[in-house]
Amino acid sequence: MTQYLLNINPIAILVHAAIPLTIILVYALVAIWAERKVAGFIQDRLGPMRVGGWHGWAQSIADLLKLIQKEDIIPADSSRFLFKFAPFMMFAASYAAFAVIPFSSSYIGSNINIGVFYLLAVTSVLTLSIIMAGWASNNKWSLLGGMRSAAQLVSYEVPTIATVLTVIVVTGSLNLMTITEMQSGNDILGFLPNWLIFQNPFLLVAFVIFFISILAESHRVPFDLPESESELVAGYQTEYSGMRWAMFMLAEYADMLLLSLLGATLFFGGWNSPFGEFMSGPFWSFFWFMLKGLLLVFVMMWIRWTLPRYRVDQLMYICWSILIPLSFINLVLVALWEVIF
Amino acid sequence: MVEAFKNSWITFKSIFIGMGITIRHFFGKSVTLQYPDERPVLPNNARAKLYVNIDDCIGCNLCARACPVNCIYIDTVPSTSDVDLGKTSTGNPKRFWLTRFDIDMAKCMYCDLCVHPCPTNCIYMVSEYEYSEFNRTNLIYHFSNLEPAMVAEVKEKAANEAAEKQRQREEMMRKKAEEAKMKQIEAKKQAEEKNDGEKGSEPSKKENGDS
Numbered sequence: 001m002t003q004y005l006l007n008i009n010p011i012a013i014l015v016h017a018a019i020p021l022t023i024i025l026v027y028a029l030v031a032i033w034a035e036r037k038v039a040g041f042i043q044d045r046l047g048p049m050r051v052g053g054w055h056g057w058a059q060s061i062a063d064l065l066k067l068i069q070k071e072d073i074i075p076a077d078s079s080r081f082l083f084k085f086a087p088f089m090m091f092a093a094s095y096a097a098f099a100v101i102p103f104s105s106s107y108i109g110s111n112i113n114i115g116v117f118y119l120l121a122v123t124s125v126l127t128l129s130i131i132m133a134g135w136a137s138n139n140k141w142s143l144l145g146g147m148r149s150a151a152q153l154v155s156y157e158v159p160t161i162a163t164v165l166t167v168i169v170v171t172g173s174l175n176l177m178t179i180t181e182m183q184s185g186n187d188i189l190g191f192l193p194n195w196l197i198f199q200n201p202f203l204l205v206a207f208v209i210f211f212i213s214i215l216a217e218s219h220r221v222p223f224d225l226p227e228s229e230s231e232l233v234a235g236y237q238t239e240y241s242g243m244r245w246a247m248f249m250l251a252e253y254a255d256m257l258l259l260s261l262l263g264a265t266l267f268f269g270g271w272n273s274p275f276g277e278f279m280s281g282p283f284w285s286f287f288w289f290m291l292k293g294l295l296l297v298f299v300m301m302w303i304r305w306t307l308p309r310y311r312v313d314q315l316m317y318i319c320w321s322i323l324i325p326l327s328f329i330n331l332v333l334v335a336l337w338e339v340i341f
Numbered sequence: 342m343v344e345a346f347k348n349s350w351i352t353f354k355s356i357f358i359g360m361g362i363t364i365r366h367f368f369g370k371s372v373t374l375q376y377p378d379e380r381p382v383l384p385n386n387a388r389a390k391l392y393v394n395i396d397d398c399i400g401c402n403l404c405a406r407a408c409p410v411n412c413i414y415i416d417t418v419p420s421t422s423d424v425d426l427g428k429t430s431t432g433n434p435k436r437f438w439l440t441r442f443d444i445d446m447a448k449c450m451y452c453d454l455c456v457h458p459c460p461t462n463c464i465y466m467v468s469e470y471e472y473s474e475f476n477r478t479n480l481i482y483h484f485s486n487l488e489p490a491m492v493a494e495v496k497e498k499a500a501n502e503a504a505e506k507q508r509q510r511e512e513m514m515r516k517k518a519e520e521a522k523m524k525q526i527e528a529k530k531q532a533e534e535k536n537d538g539e540k541g542s543e544p545s546k547k548e549n550g551d552s
Contacts, residue, residue, distance in 0.1 A: 042363045046373045306363045307356065322349060 020098035029060040070242030082136035087247035090129035094254040104286035115176040127153040137239035145235025149226035155319035156216035162327035163210040180270030195269035214259040221304040260296035389470035393484040397429040397463035400437035404455035412448035416441035447480040
């Protein structure tokens with residue numbers, strides 16, 4: 001082990017760490033702007049229009065500059081260490097999970113054999129940091145938000161894992177690169193790409209369940225219970241301001257992208273081009289992969305500005321009474337399909 | 342179980358209906374007017390600010406009386422006989438100097454009630470709406486175009502004329518009173534003269550009355 005660590009080139013480590021970080025940071029700036037534009041367009045408004053010229057594209061940069069300059073306020077009665085640590089831990093959790101995402105046919109941070117397992121395990125730390133932030137703030141709204149997030153974790157994690165399991169039943173691998181490579185080619189009905197969503201009708205059901213549970217996992221409307229503005233001020237973020245709050249925001253958007261990319265990898269062929277060999281180099285594969293992920297992110301935004309928020313008990317009911325039985329039945333059906341065909 | 346599936350199906354269907362509506366709005370036209378760059382086209386009768394065409398004002402005070410919040414302040418001085426203030430564009434003769442015609446737009450409630458009583462249509466609403474101020478006193482609009490010196494002069498002249506008129510009237514009164522007195526005296530004199538002529542008959546009457 002020590003021998004292995006000594007052999008690692010530090011520059012290579014830096015490059016491998018910097019690539020997903022750059023992607024996350026650029027994406028977060030674009031996505032926050034895009035979210036506001038989507039909200040504006042859906043409500044027949046225009047959204048930010050003034051900063052930077054064309055359609056206010058520099059709005060998030062201006063916001064970021066403002067947040068950096070703000071005073072770092074820590075409540076007097078808070079638990080100082082946990083309060084300061086929670087946002088960074090939250091970002092670290094979602095950032096660490098990007099290591100196993102195959103961004104392109106020639107780039108993956110860490111090509112390990114337990115990719116999906118690692119990803120799901122690391123993202124649950126996110127909830128831990130939310131509880132940490134909620135508890136450390138010493139504020140009733142924050143605590144309620146943290147508690148809700150814990151209740152949410154036990155609800156959505158089971159259907160998520162069950163649906164990921166259905167994919168693993170089909171692919172027989174936990175490595176996300178292998179899963180993606182298995183989906184290349186256009187063989188279904190002669191022209192459709194070999195994506196898992198087209199391979200098996202039960203995987204479509206699995207995708208729907210998976211999408212609902214990743215909405216809950218990334219704390220998006222209609223499952224944004226930990227930070228529901230209308231009831232809990234801002235939930236676990238209530239006492240945070242300035243750069244620490246920006247870290248929460250960044251982590252939230254990074255999580256959204258992470259889970260969308262996971263969905264794209266598991267069900268939509270990852271970096272595979274929809275046209276077979278056409279447009280399929282390392283760069284194009286990155287393009288297709290991000291396009292698929294960002295489309296799912298857009299659907300998440302679209303849902304956010306369409307649906308109202310569920311109550312905590314309704315979320316529990318949906319996850320425990322409907323999604324969990326459905327996903328387990330689905331798992332059995334997918335396994336049967338694999339055995340028969 | 343069946344009920345749960347039914348409910349799930351209804352939920353699913355309504356989610357897609359809702360998302361269909363939002364995507365229609367997503368691609369639809371926005372209603373936002375980017376204010377400083379674009380401005381709304383206001384109708385002709387928009388009530389945004391009061392304006393007074395002071396050349397047509399005859400100082401009749403009807404608008405100030407109609408105002409429900411008393412935001413119109415009018416002071417008038419009657420014109421002296423040596424100047425002719427002319428006529429308004431509607432043909433009404435002007436008989437007053439308007440030493441003060443102030444409208445406090447901070448108080449105004451845009452009810453339009455002052456506009457209709459005006460006999461010469463000189464007070465009306467205009468559609469200019471960008472007149473916010475940092476100091477509230479700047480919202481008091483002064484429409485009178487008389488210079489302070491002119492106001493003083495006009496006031497003095499009017500006061501002089503009024504005093505002169507008063508004096509004339511008093512003179513006339515005095516004259517009249519004098520005339521009346523003279524008449525009385527004359528009448529008395531005449532009566533006395535008559536009495537002198539008829540002195541003989543009078544005491545006999547008295548005697549008659551006593552008996």
